[in-house]
Amino acid sequence: MPEIGAPRHRGRGLDALLLAPAVLAVLVLFIIPFAYGLLLSLEPHGVLAKGGPLANYAAFFGNPRERASIWNTLRLALPVTLIDLAIALPLAYRLRRPIPGQRVITALLVIPMTLGTVLIAEGMIEFFSPAGWFNKIALALHLTATPLQLVHNYTGVFISLLISDFPAVFLVLLGFASGIDPNLERAARMLGAGWWARLTRVTLPLLAPGIAAAAALSFVATFSVFPSAVLVGQPAGETRVIALAAWQAAYERYDYSQASAIAIVMAAIELIFVAGVLVLRSQAYRGPTLGGRA
Amino acid sequence: MTTGRPPAAERPGVGRETRRRGREGSAWWVYLAVAAFAALIAGIFLSVLFNSFAATWFGGWLPDAYTTKWYRFALAEFDLARVLGVTIVVGVAVTLASLLLGLPAAYVLARRTFPGKNIVLMTLILPMLVPPITYGIPLAAMLYRLHLGGSLAGVILINIVPALPFVVLIMTPFFEQIDPNLERAARMLGARLFRIFTRVLLPLVLPGMLAAGLLILVRTIALFELTFLISGARSQTLVVALYYAAFAAGIRPSQSIDAMAVVYMVTSLVLLLTALRFINPVNMVIRVKR
Amino acid sequence: MTPENVRPPGQPAPRIGQLRIRNLTKQYAETTALRAFDLDVHGGEFISLLGPSGCGKTTALNCVAGLVEPDGGSIELDGRDLAAVPPERRGFGMVFQSYALFPHLTAARNVAFGLEIMGGRRQEITRRVAEALALVHLEGMADRYPAQLSGGQQQRVALARALVTEPRLLLMDEPLSNLDAKLRLEMRLEIRRLHQALGLTTLYVTHDQEEALSLSDRIVLVRAGTVQQIGTPEDVYSQPGSAYVANFLGYRNLLTVIVEESGETRVRVAALGGHRFVGSPRERFANGQAAVAAIRPEDVEVAAPGEDRPAASGEGAALTARVELTEFVGDAFETSVEAGGGLRLLARTPRRWPRGSAVVVRLPPDRLLVFADEGHA
Numbered sequence: 001m002p003e004i005g006a007p008r009h010r011g012r013g014l015d016a017l018l019l020a021p022a023v024l025a026v027l028v029l030f031i032i033p034f035a036y037g038l039l040l041s042l043e044p045h046g047v048l049a050k051g052g053p054l055a056n057y058a059a060f061f062g063n064p065r066e067r068a069s070i071w072n073t074l075r076l077a078l079p080v081t082l083i084d085l086a087i088a089l090p091l092a093y094r095l096r097r098p099i100p101g102q103r104v105i106t107a108l109l110v111i112p113m114t115l116g117t118v119l120i121a122e123g124m125i126e127f128f129s130p131a132g133w134f135n136k137i138a139l140a141l142h143l144t145a146t147p148l149q150l151v152h153n154y155t156g157v158f159i160s161l162l163i164s165d166f167p168a169v170f171l172v173l174l175g176f177a178s179g180i181d182p183n184l185e186r187a188a189r190m191l192g193a194g195w196w197a198r199l200t201r202v203t204l205p206l207l208a209p210g211i212a213a214a215a216a217l218s219f220v221a222t223f224s225v226f227p228s229a230v231l232v233g234q235p236a237g238e239t240r241v242i243a244l245a246a247w248q249a250a251y252e253r254y255d256y257s258q259a260s261a262i263a264i265v266m267a268a269i270e271l272i273f274v275a276g277v278l279v280l281r282s283q284a285y286r287g288p289t290l291g292g293r294a
Numbered sequence: 295m296t297t298g299r300p301p302a303a304e305r306p307g308v309g310r311e312t313r314r315r316g317r318e319g320s321a322w323w324v325y326l327a328v329a330a331f332a333a334l335i336a337g338i339f340l341s342v343l344f345n346s347f348a349a350t351w352f353g354g355w356l357p358d359a360y361t362t363k364w365y366r367f368a369l370a371e372f373d374l375a376r377v378l379g380v381t382i383v384v385g386v387a388v389t390l391a392s393l394l395l396g397l398p399a400a401y402v403l404a405r406r407t408f409p410g411k412n413i414v415l416m417t418l419i420l421p422m423l424v425p426p427i428t429y430g431i432p433l434a435a436m437l438y439r440l441h442l443g444g445s446l447a448g449v450i451l452i453n454i455v456p457a458l459p460f461v462v463l464i465m466t467p468f469f470e471q472i473d474p475n476l477e478r479a480a481r482m483l484g485a486r487l488f489r490i491f492t493r494v495l496l497p498l499v500l501p502g503m504l505a506a507g508l509l510i511l512v513r514t515i516a517l518f519e520l521t522f523l524i525s526g527a528r529s530q531t532l533v534v535a536l537y538y539a540a541f542a543a544g545i546r547p548s549q550s551i552d553a554m555a556v557v558y559m560v561t562s563l564v565l566l567l568t569a570l571r572f573i574n575p576v577n578m579v580i581r582v583k584r
Numbered sequence: 585m586t587p588e589n590v591r592p593p594g595q596p597a598p599r600i601g602q603l604r605i606r607n608l609t610k611q612y613a614e615t616t617a618l619r620a621f622d623l624d625v626h627g628g629e630f631i632s633l634l635g636p637s638g639c640g641k642t643t644a645l646n647c648v649a650g651l652v653e654p655d656g657g658s659i660e661l662d663g664r665d666l667a668a669v670p671p672e673r674r675g676f677g678m679v680f681q682s683y684a685l686f687p688h689l690t691a692a693r694n695v696a697f698g699l700e701i702m703g704g705r706r707q708e709i710t711r712r713v714a715e716a717l718a719l720v721h722l723e724g725m726a727d728r729y730p731a732q733l734s735g736g737q738q739q740r741v742a743l744a745r746a747l748v749t750e751p752r753l754l755l756m757d758e759p760l761s762n763l764d765a766k767l768r769l770e771m772r773l774e775i776r777r778l779h780q781a782l783g784l785t786t787l788y789v790t791h792d793q794e795e796a797l798s799l800s801d802r803i804v805l806v807r808a809g810t811v812q813q814i815g816t817p818e819d820v821y822s823q824p825g826s827a828y829v830a831n832f833l834g835y836r837n838l839l840t841v842i843v844e845e846s847g848e849t850r851v852r853v854a855a856l857g858g859h860r861f862v863g864s865p866r867e868r869f870a871n872g873q874a875a876v877a878a879i880r881p882e883d884v885e886v887a888a889p890g891e892d893r894p895a896a897s898g899e900g901a902a903l904t905a906r907v908e909l910t911e912f913v914g915d916a917f918e919t920s921v922e923a924g925g926g927l928r929l930l931a932r933t934p935r936r937w938p939r940g941s942a943v944v945v946r947l948p949p950d951r952l953l954v955f956a957d958e959g960h961a
Contacts, residue, residue, distance in 0.1 A: 015406055018398035022418055022458060025395050029455045030421045030429060037432025091324060099321045105328050107570055112335050114566050115559060116516035118533050122540045122555050123338035126345055126548070131353040133337055163334065183684035186651050189671045190678040191698035191749065201697070205688045224425035227518050231540050243427045247523075256435040263431040267424065 041261035048258070056261035060245075066262075069245040070269065072238060075154070076229075077222040080161040084169045084218055085211065092173035093203065096180065106171065113167040121160050121228035125151055128159065128232075156232030157239045161222050168221065169214045176210025177203075212281035216274045223270055242266050339559065346552035368553040371546065372535055378557070380446065381515055381531040388453045389510045393503060395454070396461030401495075403462065404469030415462075422459040426519040429455070434523040444526025452520045457510045464509070468502035501572065508569035515562055532558045595783040598627030599752045601662045603648070603785070608657035610643055610809075617643040618654065619809035625753075625787060630779050632788045632796035634832065635806035641789045642757055644806070648787060649755055650674050661752075677746030678755040681762065683738045685730040691741045692717070692726035698749040716748035717741075720774070736767045740774070747782070754786040760795060772798060793833050797821060805829045825866070827876040827955040835878040836930050840957065843869040850898055851954050853877055857925015862900045863952030874957045883951035884931035886919060892944040903945040905929070907937040921945060 044055035051058060060066045095102065112120060128134050130147035138144050150156055180203065188198045226243040233239030242262060250259035346364055348357030368374055403415060421429065433452060434443070442448035472495070480490045518533050525534055536558055539551045608621035617640045625631050633641035646652040648659060650671030659666045666674060685694050692713050699709045717723055720740040730738055739759060746754060756775075760768045776799055779786060790796055796803050797817040805812040805820065805828075813825040824830035831838055841853035844860070851865040853875060863877050887893070892902055905923035910933075919931045921943060929945060937943060 015402050015408070018402045019414065022395045022399035022462065023414060025454060025458055026417055026421060029433065029451060031417070033433040033436045034429055036436050037429075040432065040435065087327070091327060094321055094324050099324065101325075105324075108328065108332050108335075110570070111563070111566065114512050114516055115562050116518060116533060118518050118537050118540075119555060119558060119562075120338065122536060122551065123342045125540070126341040126552065127338045133341055133355070136355060163338075166331070181682070181684065183680050183682055184686060186649075186671075187678065187680060187684035187686075187745075188697070189651065190649060190676060190755075191745070192672050192675075192701040193697075194672055197701055201700075202686060206686075220423075220425050224427045224519075226427055227522075227537055231537070243519075246427065246431055250431055250435070250523075256431075256438075260432050260435065263428050267428045270425070270428070 037260035038264060040257050041264050043257055045255050045257040056258050057265070059258065060262055060265065065240075066245055069240050069242040070265075073223055073225065073241040073243075076157055076161060076225060076239070076241070077219055080158065080165055080222045081169075081215060081218040084162060084166045085173075085215060088166060088170040088173050088214070089207075089211070092170055092177045093207075095174055096177035097182070106174070109167040109170055112163060113171075117160065117164045117225075118227045118231070120164050121156075121231040124156060124160055124232050128156065151232045153234055154238050157225065157229050160228040160232050161225060164228070165218050165222055169218050172214040172217060173207070173210050176207055176213070180206050208281050212277045216277050219273050219277075220270050223273075224266065242269075342552045342555050342559070345549055346556045348549055351549075364547070364549040364553040365557075367547075368550045368557070371550060372539060372554055374535075374554060374557060376528075377530055377532055377535045378561070380449075380529055381533075381561070383446065384449050384453065384521070384529075384531055385511045385514045387450045388457050388514045389507050391450065391454050392457035392461045392510055393507060396458050397465060397499075397503070400462050400465035401469050403466045405474065418462045419459045421455045422463070426456060426517065427523075430520045430523045433520075437524055443524060444529060446529045448524045449521050449529050449531070452524045453514050453517060455520070456517065457514060460510060460513070461506055464506045465499070465502055468499060472498050505569065505572045508565060508572070512562060512565045512569060515565070532561065592780055595628075595780060598629075598783055598785050599750075600627045600785055602626055603753065603787075604658075604660045605644070605648065606658045606660070608644060608647055608659070609655050610640075610647065610652065611655050616809050618647070618657075621657065621806075621810055623804060623811060623814070625785060627785050628783050629801045630786045630788065630799055632790055632800040632803050633806050634790060634793060634796040634803055636791055636832070639806045640809035641806045643809075645755055645757055645787060645789050648753075649676060649678055674753075675749075675751055676753045676755055677749060677751030679739075679742045679746050679757065679759045681758040683730075683742040683759075683762075685738055685741055685745075687730050690727050690729055691722065691733065691737075694730070694741055695745045695748050697745065702749065712748055713744075716744040719747065719778070720744045735763055736771065739763065739771060743775075743778070747778070747784070752785070754784045756786065756788045758789055758791065760790070761792070768795075775799060797833075805832060824878070824953065827878060827957065830878040830953060830955065835880050835953070837879045837881065837884065839877045839927070841875050841877045841954070843871055843873045843875050843954070845871060850949060851875075852900070853954060856927040857923060859903055859923060859925065859927055860900055861947050861952055862898060862949040863947070863954040864950055866953055866955045869954070869956075875954050876957045877952055877954045879929075879947055879952045881918060881930045881932040882916075883948060884929055885946040885948065886921065886931045886933050886937065887944050887946075889942055889944050892946070895946075896948070899946070899949055903947075905943055905945050907939055907941045907943060909939055910936050912936070 041056050042053040044051055044053070044059075048055040048059055095105070126132055128150040130149065134150065135144075135147040138148065150159065184202055184206070185198055188202045193201065224243050225241050226247070229235055229239045229241045229244055233241075235244055243266065246259045246262035246266065249255045249262055344357055345351060347360045347362065349359035349361040349363075351357040399418060403411070403418075430452065433455070437443055437448045437452065442451065476494055476498075477490055480494050485493065515531065516533060518537060521531050521534050522537065525531070530538070532554075536551070536554055539546060539554055603623075603625040605621060605623040605625075608618050610616070610618040615638075619640075621640065621644055623631075623644075633644060635641045643652060647654045650666065650669065661674075685691075686697065689697070695713045695716050696709050699712060713726070714723075717726055720743050722737060722740050722744065725733060725737060725741075730741070733741065739762075742759070759775075760771055763771060772795060778784075779799070788796075788799060800817055802814060802816055803820050804814050805825075807828050813820060813829050815823070820829065821833055824833055824835065827838060839855045839861075841855045841861070843851060844854055845852045846865055846869040849864065850862055851869060852860060852862050854860050855877065861877060863879075869875060885893075889904070895902065903923045905921040908920045908922050908928070910920075911918040917933045917936050919933045919937050920928060921931060922928050923945065929947075931945070
């Protein structure tokens, strides 16, 4: 709890001095570049310069291949988010009361998260290749007759995202689930609620903020997919994601203006999604964010 | 009617709630799901590991013969020594810089209320909410304009952006947890500001700082997009070098790429496991108030 | 106060006949929470489980609720064994120490929760919710969320929520301990009033002897997982069965003594400093046995030398002592005296005694209860 009557030997001046470096850093390294990028995007470069300030955006949405990058990315981000949520939710719910080995489990999940998307993608090239262990096992178990093509296509990126995204989604949900007062469930039981009633009337409404947070986090992370789309996907075709489009504009065509425009489009789409999730959440639940303590 | 009941099985560590048949029974399916995931991850990492030691691997279950030559090859080919050096320098520099910038801010946020506090907090957290590619491209463009493109300084600067909010996010609750009365007590005993800071606050905050520092180190080393956008040939971190190697996979032997991947994995895991000794993994993603 | 079979006029008939708890045991990893716990609760009774924290009273309550499965023993309601009945089907109401109000529901929706589970027409539910809120004097608060309510208001919502479903049995787990002193007294009266009006069989867990004494038809003193004594408040208060119970019920003077001579109605004991007293034995003693003599501060008589009353028959000699300190507690003074040899007594006196004054202290034998020493902590 911030102390309003905190030790008075520092005046407001010292506060500002302590805050200033951090705020300045964010200002200089984040806000200003963002604004710079926005402005840059409105100053089209080269052949587009005649098209007025929105020429970059017009060019992006007008070009079918560029436009398709949005769809390519959505095709990946939306299903991955939904599936990871669907898998993580029952697990987080069950683990809201610790079980033996809880810490081992969470540590296990944190490992792929910290090793990062590049390593997972690179490792997948080996493991999921037609001659790799996954296919070998599938063949041995007669799950398939011929080796499955799991890398260098949509499936590769899909699996890669599923794996790298899951831990964060799970941990966010777990954090929220374990923050729910256990007495609430007991109270619901005493009032006659069976497990389904408890789930739908107590647990899920109280988890709604967590689900919203996890969904937002997951979508934002998966929508900006980049290295795995290149390493285990088909960057020239079906997994030409929007981040790749932005990168190509900047580093292959040296059109920073166009690149910034694409980055802004990315940010806008993410913002729309997050806003949508927040609206949905406020329909489902009104009240404090961390359900529990009376 | 019924007199005695046979004792219900008591599982150590499990909640003491009534365990009726069919309700919240054993968590076997949780273990199964986790095991499946662990098997997947292990499979991925192990195939990389095995391949890095494989002299040749013609499509059987295991390599045909083993060797360590790929590590020596990778060391030379990818200039691993330098890349590792760059990675460590960048990691440490980013960690120190963001701690230096973020700690005072976290302290003020924890102790004071003032008009506009929420705006300041939001501003400081904002970079964490936006994915790196989104702000990385304009930022890289700006850094290139300032002739910092491709330089070590540029890499360090760009990586501070996601690290700083992380420090603020982790350290603010830490400071909040320290009883403000400690500072008052010190003052009543005659201590002045600097002494209070070094004798009272710092020792209490040190564990949190170490934890946050370790986490930032791990995250910075793993963060690909930002460094990728700004780094040059001489300022790549390990993860970027790995990407480039894998990207040009047709040119270089996969075993050498995997050797580099193993080096990256080991570095990251060592740091992560050290960090996990001090922190609950859940707190890496979300701050849970208990 | 009210014997089980005499009801105040206007009070509805209780909905259960009897709850029999037999031989309940519960073992956790290293502690035995319940050990051969026996209790009969009669319909309409208000029973308090009184004891310090960790004595097993809450575990017993949770077993009755069905939230905790006992390792052994049985709980029968009107002859029916509850072992196979899960908590959601027992039809008991429960008020938790932390209230456990659903934070995402308004007060009205909280109260309506149990009714919605049971099903029923919306109008009916709304009516009953309004009635319940009126019963606890919270008419205007229906649309507030728990976070917007004060502690006392939350508590009343919790009560209303438990009562609205007309449960057969009401369980309360230290509901007043999170409230400040003034609110606690107010709510105590409320609870008593509600019990008079509704006649609901109630099992009430508390560590506060005042609450237990004022609310209960019978008090159950719990110690280390087992029942120490059961009785009406007056019985238990004036005739505690052991040093442990006495200690819990305000007998704040507990003297370690040696029995010198013991008879049917009187026993002579020697305390610290060689002082001798005559008291009422609560069990059979052998000469030389160690014992505990207990007396309430309000029963300790303090007088100025020379103003002392004459000794009653069978009473020992008066003690001379020195006042150590006096504390004003609003309606009386708590005076601590030292009688030489390290013997200290706490007395409740109508007047203030200056520190250091010499006084004469008497302990009436009827009020000095002597128990066996069994570690009364």
